Amino acid sequence: MQSKTRTIGRDGPSFIEVARRAQIVECAIDTIATLGYAQASLHQIAERAGISKSVISYHFAGKDELIQQVIDDVSAAGAAAMWPRVQAETTSAGMLRAYIHSHIEFMRTHPKHVAAVTEIFTHYRSKTHEAAATPLEERLRQGQRDGEFREFSPRVMAWTIRAAIDEVGRRFVATPDLDLTECARELSETFALATNR
Amino acid sequence: MQSKTRTIGRDGPSFIEVARRAQIVECAIDTIATLGYAQASLHQIAERAGISKSVISYHFAGKDELIQQVIDDVSAAGAAAMWPRVQAETTSAGMLRAYIHSHIEFMRTHPKHVAAVTEIFTHYRSKTHEAAATPLEERLRQGQRDGEFREFSPRVMAWTIRAAIDEVGRRFVATPDLDLTECARELSETFALATNR
């Protein structure tokens, strides 16, 4: 039974349902990260999960829902891991440093998750993609209002920072022994200098 | 028949061979830029070229070779348009500024070419992607040796600069009325500050 038609009683989805969905999402992440989005067919994903292709169709309304769930799960995990560290900072410069470091730290702990959503975002032309940068953009703008940052286009700067972090992610997936600590330090310094008044 | 095995005599590929390949590559660029990589089947490309699908198979070993040729042609055109301007600069800072501006200028003059390779890079697990950044990396290193640039990882900086430019390309493709001049100015300033000693 698909989630759409599920009875919204007090029980919610069963334990096994939740577990299966989680398992499938994990396998989807693994498959996408390893083979790339284009090769990540339901057949491939199912094979990695050791289940039949139609089990996926049973637990998800379609491939789109599965992909969306991957995005949602990873985004939620990423946000949970990152924003607290960003919020804890009192200066805009500190916030920016925390933003970069926490993103790259998340890559270290969840390399495949990051690889998967990166693949998805580049292939899927998601609407949510755009949105992702705007919180950062808003914070950059705040740093300018506070007089802490120099004048620059917050939009272009936000694009640049995101692109730089994503690029490190891609490199890390391709080269797992990449020194993430160095990358984080480098980006941190680069954008500190680029934004500082 | 693969192009590789074609050159038997001393003549190399015939005139018509060269012309056909060029025509097909141009149509491939046009198709990919317009419809996106996923929709750019050989059928679509051939239709736009007004030729049969099998002509492509005749002149190219396979779709992979065609795609690679698109990358190569656009890269060559880009390099031809950009490196002279970069080489003309005498300082490393000037070189970096010229690198960014000429790249973005190339986007303005060849939007479809840029759109096509952007589509390809995001949808196609390319092996050649890596190589592109290294000339820039070498120049950054030179700037450090000259004492003009501060100490940073030339590799990570080169990645960042390329990623930023590519991101502008993606945004430009998605939003053709994007102010490229502003973007070029912003990136130029950003990376001037980031690299300056």
Added chain:
Amino acid sequence: MQSKTRTIGRDGPSFIEVARRAQIVECAIDTIATLGYAQASLHQIAERAGISKSVISYHFAGKDELIQQVIDDVSAAGAAAMWPRVQAETTSAGMLRAYIHSHIEFMRTHPKHVAAVTEIFTHYRSKTHEAAATPLEERLRQGQRDGEFREFSPRVMAWTIRAAIDEVGRRFVATPDLDLTECARELSETFALATNR
């Protein structure tokens, strides 16, 4: 477990068994009439019944048996509604008139049932279809023996009458504001003239 193998003791099917089968058959009728045969999957039928898909599999040997039960139930209901009126007539002409009118009257009172079996008959290679016409055929034959009807092939005439009534049913399903009274009158007159000595 099939219903056929259920009856082991002297009791026959339990009350709940009978009720469930009836409920499922009703929902199947409703679903087929509303969505059409092609869309009437077990999933759809079960959803409308508010039960699990496998309940159907439990009470019926398969979809075929369910469909057959729909046919049987509706046929029985139809016969119960129609034959008394037919039997009550003393002349063959009256009988024929009653046959046509009562059939069309049944459409008016049971539109969904008629719609469902109509859908089934057109989409489902039924073997039992044949049988339905033979009682009518026998009565036509009787009318000929009594000298009330002219000489004609009772078989072909019976087919024609049934086909005409079914066609009205199809039209009624497609166009619910069809004037059934007019149709009944027209068919009645048509076949009175066609059979009269």
Added chain:
Amino acid sequence: MQSKTRTIGRDGPSFIEVARRAQIVECAIDTIATLGYAQASLHQIAERAGISKSVISYHFAGKDELIQQVIDDVSAAGAAAMWPRVQAETTSAGMLRAYIHSHIEFMRTHPKHVAAVTEIFTHYRSKTHEAAATPLEERLRQGQRDGEFREFSPRVMAWTIRAAIDEVGRRFVATPDLDLTECARELSETFALATNR
């Protein structure tokens, strides 16, 4: 190359193209007539034609186009065989007799074609289905205007006549040794009596 994208030069489709399409259409007719519409998958049709499933996709835009071609071909053949005979009649009664006889004669010469379109019409909810009866309806109306036919609803009568003929078609498919001559005579007499003033 699908017919839609075919170049409309002076050549038109090639000989082999025409032959293949005709062959596929014939096999589709055969398959639908034999197995029924629901079982007539592209795989089945292709298997009967001794070709690969994708050959059909090559010559037809999709299953819909194939089915439509079956309808068109059979309708054209049927009309060509029937209308001249109908038109040749000078009286409305003669016309109606010719209509019935030529239809049933067409069944005798093209039994599978008739079976196939009957299957398609009942499964496909075609828009053209409705239209088919109206020329007949118009002729019945003309017969009334001429005072040759009694007063009746031409629409219901046309439905009835078509339904009767189609029913004979269905019976003939199910029972190939059905005496079509008798059927034609019976229907002819039946509807002569039913329409005569």
Added chain:
DNA sequence: CATGAATGAGCGTTCATTCAT
């Protein structure tokens, strides 16, 4: 009795590729 879960076969369609002419 009833169910959620799982399965495998089949659907129409797309596509890069091969091949005889």
Added chain:
DNA sequence: GATGAATGAACGCTCATTCAT
């Protein structure tokens, strides 16, 4: 050189059915 024709594998998806609990 060039082409139409043909192919087979893969795609996402639907569905009736089976099974353990």
